[in-house]
Amino acid sequence: MSLTALAKNGAVPDHPLEDLIRSDRIPHIWCPGCGIGTAFAACLSAMKASGIDLQTICMVSGIGCSGRAAGYVKLDSFHTTHGRAIPFATGLKLGNPKLNVVVFSGDGDLFAIGGNHFIHAARRNIDLTVICLNNLNYGMTGGQVAATTPFLARTTTTPAGNPEAPFNLPLLAWAAGATYVARWTILHTRELTECIQKAMKKSGFSFVEVLGPCPVNYGRRNKEKSLQTLKLYQEQTIIRNNADPTDLEVDFSKKVVLGEFVDKERSTCIENYDKTCRLM
Amino acid sequence: MDYWRKPLDAEEINVSQGEVHIIEDRCKGCGYCIEFCPKDILAFSIRFNKKGYHPPEVVGTEKCVNCHYCEIICPEFAIYSVEISTAKEG
Ligand SMILES: Cc1ncc(C[n+]2csc(CCOP(=O)(O)OP(=O)(O)O)c2C)c(N)n1
Ligand code: SF4
Ligand code: SF4
Ligand code: SF4
Ligand SMILES: [Mg+2]
Numbered sequence: 025m026s027l028t029a030l031a032k033n034g035a036v037p038d039h040p041l042e043d044l045i046r047s048d049r050i051p052h053i054w055c056p057g058c059g060i061g062t063a064f065a066a067c068l069s070a071m072k073a074s075g076i077d078l079q080t081i082c083m084v085s086g087i088g089c090s091g092r093a094a095g096y097v098k099l100d101s102f103h104t105t106h107g108r109a110i111p112f113a114t115g116l117k118l119g120n121p122k123l124n125v126v127v128f129s130g131d132g133d134l135f136a137i138g139g140n141h142f143i144h145a146a147r148r149n150i151d152l153t154v155i156c157l158n159n160l161n162y163g164m165t166g167g168q169v170a171a172t173t174p175f176l177a178r179t180t181t182t183p184a185g186n187p188e189a190p191f192n193l194p195l196l197a198w199a200a201g202a203t204y205v206a207r208w209t210i211l212h213t214r215e216l217t218e219c220i221q222k223a224m225k226k227s228g229f230s231f232v233e234v235l236g237p238c239p240v241n242y243g244r245r246n247k248e249k250s251l252q253t254l255k256l257y258q259e260q261t262i263i264r265n266n267a268d269p270t271d272l273e274v275d276f277s278k279k280v281v282l283g284e285f286v287d288k289e290r291s292t293c294i295e296n297y298d299k300t301c302r303l304m
Numbered sequence: 305m306d307y308w309r310k311p312l313d314a315e316e317i318n319v320s321q322g323e324v325h326i327i328e329d330r331c332k333g334c335g336y337c338i339e340f341c342p343k344d345i346l347a348f349s350i351r352f353n354k355k356g357y358h359p360p361e362v363v364g365t366e367k368c369v370n371c372h373y374c375e376i377i378c379p380e381f382a383i384y385s386v387e388i389s390t391a392k393e394g
Contacts, residue, residue: 037325037386039375039381039384040384042381045381050381051332051380052380054379056332056357057332057336058379059379060379061378062376062377064379065378065379210377211340213376213377217376250336251334254336
């Protein structure tokens with residue numbers, strides 16, 4: 025048996041995503057063990073594998089560590105103001121319906137300051153793909169409590185433990201009318217990539233939640249090193265496609281449910297607008 | 305290749321083999337690739353990169369099955385595998 029490397033002439037081939045990242049800005053700003061880089065890479069792999077013309081894809085982010093993603097993708101991208109990625113993306117899509125618009129942002133950006141935009145974009149069924157990197161806190165500003173911080177978890181603003189209940193994001197998306205909803209962790213990279221690809225190809229409002237560690241702020245205050253968080257993702261999760269959306273709270277003292285929860289058809293905002301307001 | 309239980313068609317199946325590439329100066333030493341490589345063939349090197357982290361190195365080159373998991377779990381675009389074609393002779 026003889027071995028021949030596919031790489032010709034001993035030349036080292038590029039990283040398979042090299043053509044989609046702004047290599048001159050790498051290493052990126054994300055901390056060691058931060059989950060954003062893996063979720064971002066899964067998103068780029070999904071774009072590549074989808075067969076969609078890359079020149080029609082735009083990435084929109086808000087503010088936060090996760091919001092920095094738009095600055096690293098070598099496609100048209102927009103780093104908007106805090107909480108406003110979805111309205112910006114809505115404008116892009118309505119202005120040029122041929123675009124494939126992907127919103128990549130954090131839990132604070134999309135569900136605290138930007139929460140109303142999220143529910144209304146889902147209700148109107150705007151044809152967007154929204155990917156939320158949920159690290160259970162506001163990473164960028166030093167680890168404050170978020171609308172997604174689990175009950176009793178410690179953050180800078182809840183030193184005795186969070187007295188509030190977090191949002192169940194897939195339930196929120198389902199209730200508001202999203203046509204595609206899935207949740208994975210960064211450890212479940214293949215399933216995540218596959219679902220992002222499906223979400224991008226789906227017409228209508230698609231939402232993918234990605235659980236990823238913020239070891240520097242959330243992890244440190246909850247005694248979780250990044251590898252321990254990944255072990256939690258391995259041991260304390262269960263895959264259940266089409267699970268009841270009310271069973272999807274994030275509570276790692278029980279099993280956290282992952283999978284694809286919604287995949288349905290509903291006419292989009294543009295389709296309804298054309299039918300109702302454009303006179304043929 | 306080690307098996308826990310040898311598959312019946314092991315003789316006919318061509319297990320792919322990979323070659324791992326590491327862009328050392330991108331690595332931030334999180335250890336994800338090392339921990340989750342299914343063949344357990346990555347380990348921290350004793351070298352320091354430009355930023356002061358220990359990048360991984362391959363300790364069992366011929367055992368890489370080109371599964372790409374190191375590549376897709378790495379948050380830094382720092383490691384990837386490329387298939388080596390195994391041409392059977394005769
Ligand atoms: C209008 C406005 N309010 C507050 C801030 C401060 N701020 C910056 S990022 C952020 C939260 C980010 O949290 P998240 O979206 O979860 O991103 P992460 O850093 O966790 O990825 C806040 C409150 C701001 N930049 N602009
Ligand atoms: S602060 Fe947290 S979310 Fe921000 S880059 Fe660091 S680990 Fe990631
Ligand atoms: S490709 Fe798979 S087997 Fe090879 S080093 Fe990476 S994780 Fe290990
Ligand atoms: S996963 Fe990437 S950043 Fe982490 S140790 Fe491996 S090569 Fe380095
Ligand atoms: Mg966050």
